[in-house]
Amino acid sequence: NAGVTQTPKFRVLKTGQSMTLLCAQDMNHEYMYWYRQDPGMGLRLIHYSVGEGTTAKGEVPDGYNVSRLKKQNFLLGLESAAPSQTSVYFCASSIGRRTGVTEAFFGQGTRLTVV
Amino acid sequence: SQQGEEDPQALSIQEGENATMNCSYKTSINNLQWYRQNSGRGLVHLILIRSNEREKHSGRLRVTLDTSKKSSSLLITASRAADTASYFCATDAGNYQLIWGAGTKLIIKP
Numbered sequence: 001n002a003g004v005t006q007t008p009k010f011r012v013l014k015t016g017q018s019m020t021l022l023c024a025q026d027m028n029h030e031y032m033y034w035y036r037q038d039p040g041m042g043l044r045l046i047h048y049s050v051g052e053g054t055t056a057k058g059e060v061p062d063g064y065n066v067s068r069l070k071k072q073n074f075l076l077g078l079e080s081a082a083p084s085q086t087s088v089y090f091c092a093s094s095i096g097r098r099t100g101v102t103e104a105f106f107g108q109g110t111r112l113t114v115v
Numbered sequence: 116s117q118q119g120e121e122d123p124q125a126l127s128i129q130e131g132e133n134a135t136m137n138c139s140y141k142t143s144i145n146n147l148q149w150y151r152q153n154s155g156r157g158l159v160h161l162i163l164i165r166s167n168e169r170e171k172h173s174g175r176l177r178v179t180l181d182t183s184k185k186s187s188s189l190l191i192t193a194s195r196a197a198d199t200a201s202y203f204c205a206t207d208a209g210n211y212q213l214i215w216g217a218g219t220k221l222i223i224k225p
Contacts, residue, residue, distance in 0.1 A: 042215035100145030106157035
């Protein structure tokens with residue numbers, strides 16, 4: 001049982017380049033999330049999805065796009081990378097319940113540097 | 116904006132001592148969760164406490180929740196070197212999201 005898998009684990013981009021981060025979960029979870037974590041800070045939500053084919057903006061969505069074409073995958077795209085997007089990116093998933101968000105399972109993170 | 120605020124930002128104690136960290140939040144919640152993050156790794160869920168619960172235990176962990184004060188505390192008893200990590204609280208305010216605090220960095224000295 002792999003849980004949540006993120007690829008790649010490390011990446012260096014030049015300003016203006018584009019890339020896609022892939023998140024895959026094998027737990028049949030409805031909810032999926034993309035966060036960024038900067039030094040000394042907690043997680044900030046970029047985008048999230050509550051089901052296949054649906055996405056929504058989080059706290060810091062500018063400069064990012066997402067897609068959830070398949071339930072198990074959640075893709076995060078950077079169309080034109082900027083140095084301010086240097087960060088560690090985490091994907092997470094959780095079961096969707098009417099009573100609220102339950103335990104979130106995290107990937108191991110993608111360390112992105114934009115030069 | 117961040118919902119949860121952890122206190123203290125950093126805590127250094129001797130192995131075997133108890134560690135207490137606190138979390139305050141701003142809005143009403145469905146539940147509050149605590150997570151651990153080892154350096155450079157993903158977060159791991161520790162415990163969830165629902166808004167109608169006041170205390171919960173899991174092994175050496177004890178979590179309390181005071182909804183009137185909008186605060187929670189995490190107590191780790193008999194600390195071990197392996198407990199060295201950052202600890203985050205996260206709140207579910209009912210909008211499909213978890214809102215995170217900035218974390219408490221815990222160092223256990225041998």
